[in-house]
Amino acid sequence: MAFLWWLGGALVLGVVEMLTVDLIFLMFAGGALAAGGVAALGAPLWAQILTFAVVSVILLVVVRPWALGYLKRSTPDSLTNVAAHVGRSAEVLVDVTDRAGRVKLAGEVWTARAAEPGSLLPTGTTVQVVRIDGATAVVAPLPVTYPEGAM
Known part of the structure; x- marks a missing residue:
């Protein structure tokens, strides 16, 4: 028993x-x-x-x-929540300055601001998320890549 x-x-x-x-x-x-x-x-x-x-x-x-x-x-480490957005590309919906702007990130509209002070990212530009501050995506222009042999 x-x-x-x-x-x-x-x-x-x-x-x-x-x-x-x-x-x-x-x-x-x-x-x-x-x-x-x-x-x-x-x-x-x-x-x-x-x-x-x-x-x-x-x-x-x-x-x-x-x-x-x-x-x-x-078990792979998978980023979740806002950490998963860092490094993603986004489309600028409203001109982004170092103070304000809007981007479309992963199908959602986010408040955004430019990572570089004094820079302007025009509407339609594809940008990369550098970090997330609260509910604001801090973005920078995508690095320019050239096709192989173009330079």
């Missing part, structure tokens, strides 16, 4: 791990499963607790660092 308690504990720890994705509770769940296996074989409570502790520590020290490294290598 004690193995059911260990199994229940492993399930609860597994659910907590799904909420945190830190791979700590998963290692404890592994320890609880090992202790449940020992309990199913009829071991006394002290052996179950010792098994839980030893297996959990081994998993934390050996498996977790390897698993975290694998997780970080296989």
Whole structure:
């Protein structure tokens, strides 16, 4: 009957791990499963607790660092929210100066201002977002690229 308690504990720890994705509770769940296996074989409570502790520590020290490294290598970092807009190109809808203007960025109209003081980016120009300040896109002209062999 004690193995059911260990199994229940492993399930609860597994659910907590799904909420945190830190791979700590998963290692404890592994320890609880090992202790449940020992309990199913009829071991006394002290052996179950010792098994839980030893297996959990081994998993934390050996498996977790390897698993975290694998997780970080296989999961790409993706920029979200305003950070995803930096570097994108936008179309100037209303002349952009270092004080005001409007651009169309990712299908939305944004308030914009030029990154260089005193510069004017005329309507219809394609610009690049340098940074986002609050709800304002700070933009600069796209760098001029020449076709290969044109110079």
